[in-house]
Amino acid sequence: MRENLIILGLAVLGMGIVFLLFYLIRPRSRFPYVRRELLTTNEFPFYQLLEPLCRKHGWLLLVKMRLADILAVAPGEKDYMAYFNKIKAKHTDFVLCDPDTLEVLCGVELDDPSHERPERIERDEFVDHVYEAAGIPLLHVWMPITENELENELLVLIPSLTDQEADVSEPPEESNNDRPDIIITGLVRDEKKPT
Numbered sequence: 001m002r003e004n005l006i007i008l009g010l011a012v013l014g015m016g017i018v019f020l021l022f023y024l025i026r027p028r029s030r031f032p033y034v035r036r037e038l039l040t041t042n043e044f045p046f047y048q049l050l051e052p053l054c055r056k057h058g059w060l061l062l063v064k065m066r067l068a069d070i071l072a073v074a075p076g077e078k079d080y081m082a083y084f085n086k087i088k089a090k091h092t093d094f095v096l097c098d099p100d101t102l103e104v105l106c107g108v109e110l111d112d113p114s115h116e117r118p119e120r121i122e123r124d125e126f127v128d129h130v131y132e133a134a135g136i137p138l139l140h141v142w143m144p145i146t147e148n149e150l151e152n153e154l155l156v157l158i159p160s161l162t163d164q165e166a167d168v169s170e171p172p173e174e175s176n177n178d179r180p181d182i183i184i185t186g187l188v189r190d191e192k193k194p195t
Helices: 002-025 043-057 080-087 118-134 147-157 161-166
Strands: 060-066 091-097 104-111 138-142 182-185
Touching: 043 060, 043 091, 043 104, 043 147, 104 118, 104 147, 118 138, 138 147
Parallel strands: 104 138
Antiparallel strands: 060 091, 091 104, 138 182
């Protein structure tokens, strides 16, 4: 009887080892991808604030645009790949475009406390310089911000397409930006984020 139990135990153990080996050496999926959210929990409320403004003013709103898709290394640059590699894996949170030409009008970065880390500060400064070199305004925004405040800041950078059609000679209303939570880099002004 004892021998039978030992044989049964060894058989169960052997089957367990065989199943474990099959599990460990089974073919893995060649496509180990899963769905992820396009916007973070911080970015989505800002999108809900920005999207109606874009509709109102006729701007096309794109999200998570890779820098290498909206900017290029200047033709003839001898260190092309080195400069391309610096922008290929970075993105801008939101990009506003002319819907007829897809010309990039403005980039918008939603900043949060993570942007105060040294590596993020260095990354943000690099992106600011890249946008400035390309002649594209880049708006940094800290939440919370009201719809009117955001609209005024955007109109400083890009006049409404409907306003352009109605009266090209009338410039957009100047924004009174005394708020430390809005930073415009590149073409307009550069203010420090709140401490």
